[in-house]
Amino acid sequence: xxxxxxxxxxxxxxxxxxxxxxxxxxxxxxxxxxxxxxxxxxxxxxxxxxxxxxxxxxxxxxxxxxxxxxxxxxxxxxxxxxxxxxxxxxxxxxxxxxxxxxxxxxxxxxxxxxxxxxxxxxxxxxxxxxxxxxxxxxxxxxxxxxxxxxxxxxxxxxxxxxxxxxxxxxxxxxxxxxxxxxxxxxxxxxxxxxxxxxxxxxxxxxxxxxxxxxxxxxxxxxxxxxxxxxxxxxxxxxxxxxxxxxxxxxxxxxxxxxxxxxxxxxxxxxxxxxxxxxxxxxxxxxxxxxxxxxxxxxxxxxxxxxxxxxxxxxxxxxxxxxxxxxxxxxxxxxxxxxxxxxxxxxxxxxxxxxxxxxxxxxxxxxxxxxxxxxxxxxxxxxxxxxxxxxxxxxxxxxxxxxxxxxxxxxxxxxxxxxxxxxxxxxxxxxxxxxxxxxxxxxxxxxxxxxxxxxxxxxxxxxxxxxxxxxxxxxxxxxxxxxxxxxxxxxxxxxxxxxxxxxxxxxxxxxxxxxxxxxxxxxxxxxxxxxxxxxxxxxxxxxxxxxxxxxxxxxxxxxxxxxxxxxxxxxxxxxxxxxxxxxxxxxxxxxxxxxxxxxxxxxxxxxxxxxxxxxxxxxxxxxxxxxxxx
Amino acid sequence: xxxxxxxxxxxxxxxxxxxxxxxxxxxxxxxxxxxxxxxxxxxxxxxxxxxxxxxxxxxxxxxxxxxxxxxxxxxxxxxxxxxxxxxxxxxxxxxxxxxxxx
Numbered sequence: 001x002x003x004x005x006x007x008x009x010x011x012x013x014x015x016x017x018x019x020x021x022x023x024x025x026x027x028x029x030x031x032x033x034x035x036x037x038x039x040x041x042x043x044x045x046x047x048x049x050x051x052x053x054x055x056x057x058x059x060x061x062x063x064x065x066x067x068x069x070x071x072x073x074x075x076x077x078x079x080x081x082x083x084x085x086x087x088x089x090x091x092x093x094x095x096x097x098x099x100x101x102x103x104x105x106x107x108x109x110x111x112x113x114x115x116x117x118x119x120x121x122x123x124x125x126x127x128x129x130x131x132x133x134x135x136x137x138x139x140x141x142x143x144x145x146x147x148x149x150x151x152x153x154x155x156x157x158x159x160x161x162x163x164x165x166x167x168x169x170x171x172x173x174x175x176x177x178x179x180x181x182x183x184x185x186x187x188x189x190x191x192x193x194x195x196x197x198x199x200x201x202x203x204x205x206x207x208x209x210x211x212x213x214x215x216x217x218x219x220x221x222x223x224x225x226x227x228x229x230x231x232x233x234x235x236x237x238x239x240x241x242x243x244x245x246x247x248x249x250x251x252x253x254x255x256x257x258x259x260x261x262x263x264x265x266x267x268x269x270x271x272x273x274x275x276x277x278x279x280x281x282x283x284x285x286x287x288x289x290x291x292x293x294x295x296x297x298x299x300x301x302x303x304x305x306x307x308x309x310x311x312x313x314x315x316x317x318x319x320x321x322x323x324x325x326x327x328x329x330x331x332x333x334x335x336x337x338x339x340x341x342x343x344x345x346x347x348x349x350x351x352x353x354x355x356x357x358x359x360x361x362x363x364x365x366x367x368x369x370x371x372x373x374x375x376x377x378x379x380x381x382x383x384x385x386x387x388x389x390x391x392x393x394x395x396x397x398x399x400x401x402x403x404x405x406x407x408x409x410x411x412x413x414x415x416x417x418x419x420x421x422x423x424x425x426x427x428x429x430x431x432x433x434x435x436x437x438x439x440x441x442x443x444x445x446x447x448x449x450x451x452x453x454x455x456x457x458x459x460x461x462x463x464x465x466x467x468x469x470x471x472x473x474x475x476x477x478x479x480x481x482x483x484x485x486x487x488x489x490x491x492x493x494x495x496x497x498x499x500x501x502x503x504x505x506x507x508x509x510x511x512x513x514x515x516x517x518x519x520x521x522x523x524x525x526x527x528x529x530x531x532x533x534x535x536x537x538x539x540x541x542x543x544x545x546x547x548x549x550x551x552x553x554x555x556x557x558x559x560x561x562x563x564x565x566x567x568x569x570x571x572x573x574x575x576x577x578x579x580x581x582x583x584x585x586x587x588x589x590x591x592x593x594x595x596x597x598x599x600x601x602x603x604x605x606x607x608x609x610x611x612x613x614x615x616x617x618x619x620x621x622x623x624x625x626x627x628x629x
Numbered sequence: 630x631x632x633x634x635x636x637x638x639x640x641x642x643x644x645x646x647x648x649x650x651x652x653x654x655x656x657x658x659x660x661x662x663x664x665x666x667x668x669x670x671x672x673x674x675x676x677x678x679x680x681x682x683x684x685x686x687x688x689x690x691x692x693x694x695x696x697x698x699x700x701x702x703x704x705x706x707x708x709x710x711x712x713x714x715x716x717x718x719x720x721x722x723x724x725x726x727x728x729x730x731x
Contacts (some may be wrong), residue, residue, distance in 0.1 A: 066683040105710055106685055194675060197682040205687070205710075214711065222713075223695075230706060232699035324715045328700040337704070337715075439677065439720045441684060444706055444713040 007048070007056040009090050010169065011081055013114060014098035015107050016064035017317070017445035019126040021045075022156035023098055024061040025457050027166075034461045042077045042358060053170040060092065066106055068113055069191050072361040082117055083189060094172060095121040096165070101131035101138065101153070102219070102446065104212060108204035109197075111147055118188040120172055121149045124165050127448075128153035135215030143211040157451050222317075222446045229318070235325050242318075243344075246309045250348065250379075254301035261301070265294030280489065288482030293475060295537050299349060302379045303466055304459055306348040310341065311458040315450035320442055327440050333421035334428030336360050337440045339369040343420065346376035350587045352462070354594055362438035368427055370594060371604055372420040374587050375580065377413045380535040384578050385412055387539055391559030392571040408575075415579045419611065481533040485541070499545055504529040518577065518613060519570040519620035519629075528583075535583045569623035576619040582608035649692060649707065650722030656694040658728040660686060665723040677720065684716075685709040686724055 014020040024032070028047025035044050045061040062081055063074035070076040077086065084091025097114055099107030104125075111123055123143075125131070131138065144151040152168045155161030192200065229235050269286045276282040313319050319341055327337030335343075338360050346353030353373045360366040389405050396404045484507070490498040499505060508526030515525055523545045531538035539558070546561050562571070582588065582605045592601040623629065646661045663686055665674040672680075686692075686709060695713065696706040704717045 069679065069683075103711055105712060106683070109683075192679075194678045194682060197679055198687055201682060201685070201687045202689075205689075226696065226706070230696040232697065236699060320715070324696075324704060324706060325698065327704050327715070327717070328698045331717075332700075439672070439680070439717060440704055441680060441714065441716045441720065443684065444715055446713075 007058045008094065008173070009058045009060065009092045010094045010096055011060045011062055011092035012096050012098055013062050013078065013082060013110075014064060014126075015066055015100070015103075015110060015443075017103075017443060018064065018098045018100045018107065019156050019448075020064060020098040021061055022451060022454050023124065023126055023154060023162065023165075024059065025454055026156040026162050028059055030457070030460075032457075034464065042073050044077075049166070051166045051170045051173075053174070055170060055173055057169065066110060067192075067197075068117075068189060073358050075361075082114065082119075092119065094169065095119050096124055096169075097121060097149075098124050098126050098154075100445075101125040101128045102134060102136060105201075105204060105208055108147070108207055109201050111149065112200045112204060113189070113192065115147075115149065116189045122165065122168050122172060123147065123149050123151045124154045125151060126154050126156055129155045129158065129161075134219065137213040139211045143207065146207040146211055157453075219446045225447055226321070226444075229321055230324065235321075239322055239325050242313070246306070247347070249309065250302050250305045254305045257301035258298050261298050262294065265290055265297070268294075280486070283486050284479075284482065287486065288479050289475075291540070292479065292482060292533070293471075295534050295540070296475075297467075299379055300463065300466060303348045303352065304463055306345065307352070307462045308455070308459060310345065311455050311462075312450050314341075315448065315454060317445045317447045320444050323440075323442055324444065330421070331440070333424045334432075335368060335372075335421070335424050336362075336365040336438060337442065339365065342369050343373060343376055346373040346378060349378050349380070350374040350376065350584070351590050352466070354587070354590050357594065360438070364432050365438045367595065367600065368424050368432075370591060371427060371600070371607075372424045374582065374584075374591075374604070374608065375416050375420040375423065377416040377579070378535075378584075380584065381412075381578055383536040383539050385409060385575065387542075387559060388562070388571050388575055391562050392566075392568055412575060412579055415576075419580060423607070423611075481530045481537075485530055497545065499526065499541070517620070518616035519567070519573040519624075520577075520616075521565070521570070523565070524570075524574060528581075531583050532585050534586070535578070567624075568628040569620050572623050572628070573616040573620035577612045577616040580608055580612035580615050582612070646725045646727050648722045649694070649724040649726045650718040650720075652694045652705075652721075652726065654694050654697050654705075656692075656726075656728065658692055658726040660688050660690045660692060660724055661727045662688060662725040663723060664725070677723065681720070681723065684714050685712050686714075692724075692726055 012020050012024055024045065024047065027049045031049075032045060032047030035046075042063060047059050047061075049057050049059050051057060060081070062078040065075045065078045067075075068079045068082060070079040080086040081089060081092065082095065095114060095117070097107070097111050099111070111121070114121060125138065125140075128138075138153075140151050140153065150168050150172065152164040154165050229238050269290045272282060272286045272290060276285060310319070313322070323337040323340050326340045330337060330339055339357070341359075342353045342356040344353075345356050350373050353376070354370050357366045357369045357373070360369060386409075389408050393405045393408050398404050398407065481504075484504040485499050485502050487503055488501065490496070490501040505522075505526050507529050508524075509522050511525040511528070512520075512522045520528075523542065526545050527538040527541035530541040542562070543558050546558070546565070566574075588601055588605060591604055592598060595601065649656075649660075652658075663678060663681055665678045665681070667674045690710050691708075693708040694705055695708055698704050702718070704715050705721060706713055706715050707721070
């Protein structure tokens, strides 16, 4: 044994919904770091905790699993980490298996399987207070003897609820001395077959029978809630109402902080204009760096609001119900019930949506979701939609009830959803006909009261991930696009705005013959180039091309200019284009990373481009034919 | 030994068993056999069988069909001992159950 006091690595393993992450948060507080495992996009959560005896523990929270027989990317990480086979990672010296005390049956089978790995292990009976309140009688000593591992109760949500666990880690450490250095533990575990799994589950059932007395009746609160929210008709109505409220909140709550961020960056840009001399440096700092970052960061409030709801519903236990309710509807389009949450996230931004597809086990199900997620109307499309609708669609009441502008907005959202479902159906027919779909099997956990601390930590992490991305990939893209829009500099005697002389203008003019049949003039084509960085930047770019000072501040004025330059047919065609167009280079980047394939990224880009062209073409030609040209 | 082993030992489905895949909401019973026939499940029969077992669908377990979806009465939510699991009727068809009191 070596005497260097390296921090001891301890891994938390457990079933999904065992409260593992809540326990991790309780143990490590905010001393945690979220990153990705190298090469894969599975989130790697690590934190530091010091035990009462002074042992420094590097705690790692592994993705939830029912078995070491891994299927999804998440589960593969768990298996390889437990077995000590994950490249670049130290093997854990101690496993803490976390189990929901009210739902021990499947957890005990996992404990039996984990024992075969041969690492020191502690079983933490989480939510022990809930189990006791509901009338569970758990004989800890008996359970420990039967399983052959130390068993401790834990309550993640209460102060001091992790004391027993920490004390036991110390005890295990002093009794055996946790193995130091490289730990080889594989060899004892091999993938169990059905007979072995059956035998293990029977053994788990026997131990459960011997050590735990359960209350006669199941959790009546969960039953009562489910009888309403899983009602075949009422359940769907409730789900739709929740979604409606969510979107209301995303737009209503996020508006004020978004305005604040925007004016903050505008102020920063103005300040740069005072401090820096005129020239390329000012242009780079103000139009490249500040406005580039600002145009992405402005979406942070919407993304956080949406994730607040998603995390809240997830913590409560509703998300699994939503997947249940939507499975058949999405299944008709060849999507997995679990694709629901990724697609929902894509309404804020396709990037977190695509990253959330990791929970889908089959490659085919995951790929189908990734391919259609960018069709969901992300919030970056909204500024473009708003601008064009306000300028071209009269604010008229139709059918006595509906605002025409609102109807068009709704229609654009509906078109995105319909396209996502339709394309998924087509892909399943054309690409994966011989490859039937992955079965939908999902545990519906008992409802739990959401814990503020977990919500706050979850939101903080979402925010960090987004900011990190904005600071790296997206920022780099913005700089490239700034370069295209400002180089070469306009000649001194230029009368047109500088962008008209740039590389972007040349690209736009080169695109013009191709895009003329869909009704786009070269100014639109130029705006599409910076629109590749982030869709909404196209609004600012249109302003620049039409030489309006501060166009993005005064969209009324820009709107009037557009009405003077464009026909209604062109405006409608641009809306249709925006529903489908594969814009936003950051999305393409994340698709590349998540699919690990240029081929699929290129495929996504081409099919969306083809759809956008087709939709804009049909819209433009129909509108011209109807006399709106 | 608990009742679990005795029932599981009797592997042959008898007349009073039915498929969980066809069970209506409110059905209560015990699992007699989990046996997946090769079919279009998207995975091999052996793999589906293992996944069902990992979610607790083991011979002898108590089951109750709690909820079903609107379209095609699919998927279903099944209480398996102390756990609730959602799955489609197509996969549930691999689970043969014996109704309570039958």
